[in-house]
Amino acid sequence: MQIQPILAALRRHRLATVLIALEIALACAVLCNACSMIADRLAAMHINSGVDENALATVHLTGYDLTKSADVDARALAALRSVPGVQSASLLYSIPFGLRQGTAGITTDAAGQHFGGVIEFYIGSPGSLRALGVQVIAGRAPQADDFHPFSGLLPEEAPIQITQSLAEHLWPGANPLGKQIWLDKYRFRIVGVLKNLVRPDPPGWPANQRQWSVFVPAQPGPQFTGSYLLRADPRVLPRVMRDALAAVAKALPDVVIDRDNSHTLTELRNSVFRNDRAMAGLLVGVIAALLLVTALGIIGLASFWVAQRRRQIGIRRALGATRGDILRYFQTENFLIVTFGIVLGVVLAIGINLALMKWFEVSRLPYWYLPVGAIVLWLLGQLAVLAPALRAAAVPPVEATRSA
Amino acid sequence: MFGYYLNLALYSLKRSPVLTGLMVLAIGLGIGASMTMITVLHVMSDDPLPGRSTQLYYPRIDPQPLGRGDTNPHSGDNLTWPDAQNLLRANRAERQAAMSAGSAAVYPVSGDGQPFFVPGHYVTADFFPMFDVPFRAGGGWTREQDQQRARVVVLGADLKRKLFGDAPVLGRTVHLKDADFSVIGVLGAWHPQPKFYADLDHGAFDKDDQFFLPLQTALDLSLAFRGQLSCWGSGGDSRKGPDCTWLQFWVQLATPAKAQAYRQFLDDYWRQQQDHGRFPRPVDARLYDLMSWLAYKGVVPGDVRMQLWLALGFLLVCMINIVALLLAKFLRRSGEISVRRAMGARRRDIFVQLGIESALIGMAGGALGLLVAELGLWSVRQRPDAYAHLAQMDAPMLFGTLALAIVASVLAGLLPAWRACRVPPALQLKTQ
Structure with a gap:
């Protein structure tokens, strides 16, 4: 197939060619x-919570005097534990994908000079970390004598467990065991x-901060009451x-x-991500x-060109071109x-991505999306042009003898 | 002439129904998607208090220590209790009120049945006259009652109906959390959207508040507050402390000159507090009017703005599509056009004729677009977002849809019509 004559023909229809290429x-x-945004949303929705979600439930009580x-x-707790099938019931402040009760900014020094980030403090009574099913990958889980009652916001000095992603952020490459973090006067060792312990509200945080949580052992008291974790x-x-x-x-x-x-x-979890699900659905609809x-545009224009060139097609057929030609x-x-459209489109895609990254919370477009997008559009174009092209191939050679 | 062109256009459109259908479909889909999102944006950025909004201002004085809140520019938007008290006492505006969101367990009046939670607001006396809140019965409380920590409550219409039915309620008692309150007012229909007076970082399109209590009373009884409580220093998280921001504050100022004077007063207040060792940041008091406050707080979620851009991008693709199709359609009629030109039609006549044809497609597309937009808005209303119920088409949006469709299609028809009317008469006739 010679490309020269096709290019010559396209040059005669410059405007229409440019328009369709622009559309593509x-x-x-x-x-x-x-697609990249859908992938972002899906990745957010499939975040590893680090806990045994499908075995857990929470009950929240309120409206009573804290004394x-x-x-x-x-x-x-007695009522919950009496329910047949309940494997454990404990107190937990902040529930993964549920109520957020301990979000605070921490520092890595006593003087409060080195800001470490805003993290989630999970406060749990004995048994709650085991009930969550969180995996301890280094150091130890809380022991019986780690749990103490407290009267302020948090226990004043507690040995805590920290997620590996937060540890890596605070002390890159170093062993976090034995290190300390501060929240004002509160000190945690x-x-x-x-391994993982997701924040209660992961969609509200940048992707790399969604696991910034610590577990603080404590005994129930007036400042830590009414929020229960059930395992079954x-x-x-x-x-x-x-x-x-x-x-209850x-x-x-x-x-x-x-x-x-x-x-x-x-x-x-479902309700936390319903906005992401709706947005992903909307994006699929837009695509x-x-x-x-786009396909309709290609079909329309190709049909028009076929109709316009019936006579020329007839002449080519009469001169020996096959239907396949x-x-x-x-x-x-x-x-x-x-x-031509894809070349322009790749530039445009990168440009739009940069603009979106500037104005919205959108991640960088993975470059392999571009060739995949190109293949999809090539296939779409070939599919759309097939019917008009078949109609062109069906033009009989005798058309050459007819006047326009 | 217009009628003749209309006939010609109708005839031409009927001659190629598939192509016409494709164009109407494309413009209908593009317009429908765009108008859905424009309508959502329109209702979300609407004025919640038309008529009064130009007189309402939010003072922003940031008492946070230097370096705090650098990651969140909105962390200094709320006021501390002492600052709110000082501004209330200074009484420099015509009206001023401090407020915070809360929620409380309400006990059914009959004594049986489970208590249930409703959202409400703790406010000071000027709240009701300042926001022009309509009352069905009774009214708000006075500044004296604020000071006396009066046990009074103003009920929303829904909660009143739920508790008392249609019976008169003024003077009756409602049990909230663990205290009794005397009902002194019932609100009429009042649904400002967005709920501008609340902590906008925590849902600007929340449910309506169902009860209003004096702020001091709520503090005394330590009822449940909602919204951000942001503390620093070593004072802990006491709501009355000077190191915790959590209150919203509004003032009413009738003229821009008074607003200017109030801003000056805020600067002076900031300096005066600096003399007492507070407000370590450089003096930068700001006074937002209601609409700028909503813009500053970004009440329209990023997702919605992005969806609007997506929809507009889609409309652009549809329009390019239509330009290409119209170009094909018009140039295909080169023969007909050259005959008309040879018989004396001016270029302008051809241009007008083809323009009318484009506008016809636009009108059909606009009608389809209205259907698509209604469908789109219906689907938005099914979404879980708090603002979903607002997505309704109103008259300006309806006419806007039709106008946008016609403008878009005429614009799309310009280039093809211009190309077509340059068809030379003689040459085309010769090749026939």
Whole structure:
């Protein structure tokens, strides 16, 4: 197939060619960026929480006098543990994908000069870290004598477990065990490293900060009450959750169950990411509509060119060109236009990505998206041009003898 | 002439129904998607208090230590309790009020049934007259009652109905958390959107507040507060301390001159506090009017703005598509055009004729776009976002849709029509 005559023909239709190429360029740019955004959202949605989500649920109580917290907690825990199927019940402040109760900025020195970042303090009673199912990869899990009651915001001096991503951020390359972090007057010594422990609200944080959590052991008290973690076999968890709410309502009739915050962790995870899911769905819709419109444009223009060139096609057929030659002519022509569009589109895609990165929280476009986007558009172009090209190939040689 | 062109255009469109259909579909989809997002943006950035908004201002004085809040430019937007008290006491504006969001367990009046949680606001007396809050019965409280920590409550219309039905409620008692409050007012319909007076960093399109209590009373009873409490220093997290910001504050100033004077007062206040060893940052008091405050707080989420750009990009692709298709369509009629030209039609006549044809496509596309936009808005309303229920088309948006469709299609028709009207008469006739 000679490209020269095709280029010559396209030069005669410069405006239409440029327009279709522009459309393909825009489609290519939007396609690559939208796919990258979908991938970002999906990655966020599939974040590893580090906890056994499908075996966990939380119950949240409120509306009682904090001076009665010891009584309320004792009765609530007893009621929860009496529910058949409950493997463990403990207190936990801040729930993965649930209520956020301990977000604070820390420093890595006593004087408060070296800011370490804003992290999540999970405060848990004995058994809660084991119930979460968090993996300790270095150092130790909390021991019985690590748990003490406290009266301020947090225990004043506690041995804590820290996630490896936070440790790596605070002390790159160094062993975090034995190091300390400060929050104002509160001092925490690191005795263990956790593989993962997600923040309660990961979508609100940059991708590299979503695991910045620590676990602080503590005994319940007026400042640490009413937020319970339940563990049960995943197969019976929904039933256990229903029974647990009923049991608490029965044991503590004058306390308010905060039903907005009492759910299984799977439900909480779904609601945390529903915006991301909606946005991903919308982006898929935009991509589909865009590809459809682009294909319609190619079909429309190719049909027009075929109709316009019926006589020339007839002449070429009469001079010995086969149907395959005519078919390939239109396919090659489409390939050239789409290629021209893709070259423009790659530049545009990178430009749009840079602009999005500046104005919105969008990550850098992975470069392998560009060739994939190009292949998709080449295929789309070939598919769209197929019907008009077949119609062109069906033009009989006798058309040459007819006047326009 | 117009009628003749219209006939010609209709005839031409009918002659190639597939191509016409493609163009109408393309412009309908593009316009529908764009108008969906423009409508969402329009309702989200609407004036929550038309008529009053130009007189309302938010003073921003940042008491944080240097270096704090560098990662979050909005961490110094709220006020501390002592500063709010000082501004209230100074009484330099016509009206001023401090406020914070809260929530409380409400006990059913009949005594049986589970208590339930409702969102509310703790405010000072001027809140109601300053925001022109409509009352169905009764009214707000006075500044004296603020000082006396009065146990009074103003109920939202929904909560009132839920607790008391249609019975009169003024003077009756409501049990919130562990205290009794006397009902002194019931709100009429009041749904400012966005809920500008709340802590906008925590949901600008929240549910309506169902009760209002005096701020001092709520503090005394240590009711549950909502919103950011940001503390530094060693004072712990006491709400009354000078090192914790958590309050929102609004003032009413009738004229720009008074606003200027108030800003000056804030600067003076900042300097005066510096003499007492507070406010270590360089003096930079700001006074935002309501609409600039909403813009500064970024109440329109980034996702929505990005969706608007996506939709506009899509419209652009659709328009380029239509330009190409119209070009093909018009040039295909070169023969017809050259005959008309040879018979005396001026270029301008051809141009107008083709322009009318483009506008017709635009009108059909606009009608389709309206349907698509209604469908799009319906799907937005199904979304979980707090602002979803706002997504309704109003009259300006409806006419805007049609206008945008026609403008877009006429614009798209310009280039093809210009190319077509340059068809030379004689040459085309010769090749026939």
